[in-house]
Amino acid sequence: MDVKNAFLHGELDREIYMVQPKGFEDRAHSDYVCKLKNALYGLKQAPRAWYGKIAEFLVKSNYTMAHAVSSLFVKVRDAKIAVVLVYVDDLIITGDDEAEIRQTKENLSVRFQMKELGELKHFLGLEVDRTEECLFLxxxxxxxxxxxxxxxxxxxxxxxxxxxxxxxxxxxxxxxxxxxxxxxxxxxxxxxxxxxxxxxxxxxxxxxxxxxxxxxxxxxxxxxxxxxxxTINYDLLYKKGDKIKIVGYCDADYAGDHDTRRSTTGYVFMLGSGVVSWCSKRKPTVSLSTTEAEYRAAAMAAQESTWLMQLMKDLHQFTDYAVPLHCDNQSAIRLAENPVFHARTKHVEVHYHFLREKVLREELEMHQIKSECHIADLFTKGLNTTRFQKLREHLNMKSRC
Structure with a gap:
């Protein structure tokens, strides 16, 4: 659904004045300014004021704001769920509680000027296609x-x-x-x-x-x-009925940057049959060993897994399991599992040991994986054609032609 004139609905929480617009000047009081009663397009406070208005409306409709994403609102009733995702003046409404979704759309149309755009097919340049068995993105x-x-x-x-x-x-x-x-x-x-x-x-x-x-x-x-x-016809494929469980892969290309000798960190997380989160990023500092580079990569992936698990909880999905995180470096796995600090790890920044806490609390499980099967290699280095295509298949990227 699309909100018409969304920014005009926002109420300001402070006094804001503007010069008289051209063509509407009061000649008798040319030195006067206008005091705004509501938000206006072009005003830097307008997006925040609109978000406050729509959030207030959804909360009063018994939706709960997600902890992981402030623009996501969830309502659970009789084991059924309705979800509203807000992106500026566009709303995506989904869930299996059809009665609640209909009621929400009616309430929104009464409160705001709304335009219903039908089933989601295009959104911010993204294309969504559905069949009975799967979804393509x-x-x-x-x-x-x-x-x-x-x-x-x-x-x-x-x-x-x-x-x-x-x-x-x-x-x-x-x-x-x-x-x-x-x-x-x-x-x-x-x-x-x-x-x-x-x-x-x-x-x-x-x-x-x-x-x-x-x-x-x-x-x-x-x-x-x-x-x-x-590969213009390749899509991300999500199959219906696959077991919904988060599985992660992380990797690091030690000293891979030719200019700075910094390592490149990569991770990817699968949910069911499809990939839902991925990252390829050069680290801000130089690692002194392969173990340190891989350990840092795993710590970065652990942060992402924490956020994903919180998102799953917000969506009332089953999360009572340790997230498997696959790594191809045995030393990094041993370091994550070992509660004793060694002299060789003194230089590793304290916040990277966040990984160790997750492992010890059994919220995360580190698993050894063979390098040739390691999906995260796609995010840390250039690969030959055979290996690249093999790992790409694991991401469940498919051509529909």
Whole structure:
């Protein structure tokens, strides 16, 4: 559902004045200003005022604000659930309590000017498609527009977004005469990673050179577009009936950044058959060993698992289990399970030992996994075609063509 003139519904919690708008000046009192009674479009307080209004309405309708996401509201009645997700002036309403959903839509239409847009198919560039057995999530239209915008719609496709073990450098190659195209390309690809975890690592590497892009960096980004062309029909697939349980994978590429020697951390979490959360990020400091790099990656994944479990609790889903977290480094697993601090771990920042607490409380279970089967490798390094495609299949990314 869409709220008409959403920002005009917000009530201000402080006195705000504005100059008289052109064409509506009071000539007799030209030095007067207007005192606003309600929020107005363009006012920096308007989004907050509108959120306060819609949140107040939903809470009075016996919805509970989720702890994990402040824009998510949940109502449980007779073992059935209704969920409202607020994004500025757009509302997504779902759940299995059809009577409550109908009542909520009626109440919203009475209180605000609403436009019902029907079943969710497009939302902020994301496309949702359903069948009786599964749900597909993609950005196919956005990807086509991206390729067309940068003249790559007829380009030659390629099977991987980045060369195997590619090492880009900040100071090698010629400077680009105009970096604007590079900035636009990388920014557009960052948004595409919302449904394309397979390009997260490559896009993350390209984004490191936004300040002073060079020709090799632009060529690397163009390769990503060629890969997008090759996989434009790929969607994230979520099957109905699969066991709903969070499973995580984490990895680190020790000293993988050629310029700073910082490690790249990657993690991915599966819920049932599909991937729901992923990250590829360069660490802010240098790790002194592979064990430390992997341990830090696992700690970062542990934070994400905590948030995901809280989100599941907010949605009243079963959470009485330890989240399995798969790692391919035995030393990092032993360090997480060992309650005794060793001299070799003194330099590791205290907040990374958050992982150890989670393991000792049995909220998280560390599992050894073979490197060749480790999905998180997709988020930390460039891979050859065979291995890349094999790991991509584990993310349950499928082509419908």
């Amino acid at each position: 993609c950005q196919q239209k956005y990807a086509k527009e991206l390729l067309q915008k940068f003249g790559m719609l007829e380009c030659k496709p390629i099977s991987t977004p980045m060369e195997a073990n590619a090492k880009l450098c900040a100071h090698e190659g010629k400077d680009l005469q105009d970096g604007a195209m590079y900035w636009q390309l990388v920014g557009s690809l960052i948004y595409l990673t919302l449904t394309r975890p397979d390009i997260s690592y490559a896009v993350g590497v390209a984004s490191r050179y936004m300040q002073q892009p060079k020709k090799p960096h632009l060529e690397a980004v163009r390769r990503m577009l060629r890969y997008v062309k090759d």
